[in-house]
Amino acid sequence: MQLRLPVHLAEAYKSPSQRTRLLTETWAAENLYCPSCDADHLQACKQSTPVVDFFCAHCSSIFQLKSQSKPIGMRILDAAYQTMVEAIRANRVPNLWALQYDPSGWRVQNVLLIPSYAFSLSCIEQRKPLQRTARRAGWVGCNIVISSIPADARIPVVTEGKAANPSEVRRAYRRLVGLTRLDAEARGWTLDVLHAIRRLGKDLFSLQDVYALEEQLAALHPQNRHIRPKIRQQLQRLRDMGLVEFLGGGRYRVR
């Protein structure tokens, strides 16, 4: 993977945002690969749509690229809130590449891949409507809250100027791919319980450890009053996906 942006292409552009867009999109088309199959390249969408920038010609996976020069923090500004909610409910969210470049050396510094199946309503935050003075007054955007996504689904592709091996990226992508078979609500539950277990920071944990997070989980799913049965159901699902091992007697191991 070549990490230098093709800066010679940008000379004709005066606007910094146009320049960044051209450079990072050209870079992505030349260097990013499909994490879902063995395709070495992605195709740029000719007709630019609001959220899809690239697709895989082999497996039809779709991708969005978000580029910025400041470090990838805990929130990424995304599309309109309602558009995103509808896309999540309909399983139409693309995989997201979050890219950070160094504007002084025009190099790609960090790339994080968030698989499409990792998006649930729990990681979407509604922003305040734009003020009346704004060009798009009243428009309501959303943030993707990276910290609400389990670490398993934040896949490092480039870290501090060093590219990961594509086989590792693909392995990480496939680990949770079973989530694609679930509808948005079920997937959200599984992701939230996985995230809760990861944050316990223990290899071995008990059902009581997870029950202790009941309130947090209830806050994410206010319409659901049967939190404990839901927790147990997610543990079974995570076991079936090979992420949690049942040791018996309400004890579990993270794999």
Ligand SMILES: [Zn+2]
């Ligand atoms: Zn593919």
